[in-house]
Amino acid sequence: MPRFLFWNLNNKPLPHLVKEIARGNNVDVLVLAECAIPVGVMLTTLNAETPDFQFAPGQCERIQVFTRFHSGFLAPVFESDRYSIRRLRLPLRDEVLIVMAHLPSKMHFTGESQRTECSLLARAVLEQEATVGHSRTIVLGDFNTDPYEHGFIATDGFHSVMSKTVARRKTRRVSGQDFDLFYNPMWSYFGDVGNRPGGTYYYEKAEHVNYFWHMFDQVLLRPSLLGGFSDDVRILTMAGSTALLDHNGRPDKENASDHLPIVFSLDF
């Protein structure tokens, strides 16, 4: 079953940690944001033992993609400086669209502007689904937006829901218009029950409303893919024997990244 990994590296030189995670989790499609590691260095590190990984180039400099599939199976079809939409065409499997994105930070964009960014990307996804003639679509990346914010909830955004049962309706009618749904499994990973991290990103500030943990790194699935999804999403806290959290249980910005990686499996 293909495995996918997304990690925002915060421009840190972490090729060995990436390798540990990619190898240790049998990752097939490795998607990196804020990756300042030269492609050659990443490839030689990933392939130090066996030459499995290929670089799958694209025009979106914010996203780097490496894969154990032939890179030609993961061709980009629609890109901008913020996202790369690719068709994953594997032999004997249905084609899927993979949308990989890194949307603007809350440091630079207001909530309204972030919502607009989500809407623009959601529209690009719809446009590409219409072009390829199917909606077997995976969206993953660092959206700098939480699952409960309008950009992820509203019909003109990703329109993603926390419930598979609701998502399986496929569309929802509002004001006479049907809107396609996404399932967002990341809702189920808020909070630290089970000794896991409370999210993928931690931010603390002395202000009255503070959530501390955020789920900026997310994966969304169209309902047509849910048959091959077995709730197998994990927020990783280890890269081999190296902890990705500091002694306070927060992402270790010094020795790793300020974001935690997410990995998931999907059969299609």
Next chain:
Amino acid sequence: MSSAPDSSALEVDLWPKARFETDLVTPVSILRRQAALLGEKTQQLVTAYVASEALYNEMTHYFRLVVPALDNYKYELFRVTHKVDQLYPLTGHVQDKNPVKITDQSDLVGWLKEVLSAESTAKRIDSLMAQAKG
């Protein structure tokens, strides 16, 4: 006491006498013109088009490169937005730069020239042309 119905109200033209302006050069027509020019400069290996849509009371115009030989691969080079009911000011969004306020037509032409002649744009088109040639 109400007055008797007066049907003359149905016969008057209340619109102003001045003609409506229909020959305005819109921002999107300027973008479309530049999009149309790209193909002949690249042997049609890389072309461009402008897609428009209304979102949140704003019109958004996307300027996209297309590579027909790469399964119609598309790259969004930049976008501009303006209020639905007024053509200017525009806001120009290009890559990771801060959004730029464009106040009028000459401002738009200057900004477009800057974006289209940027080194990063030339590199991107070169790269797409090379891939299109296989």
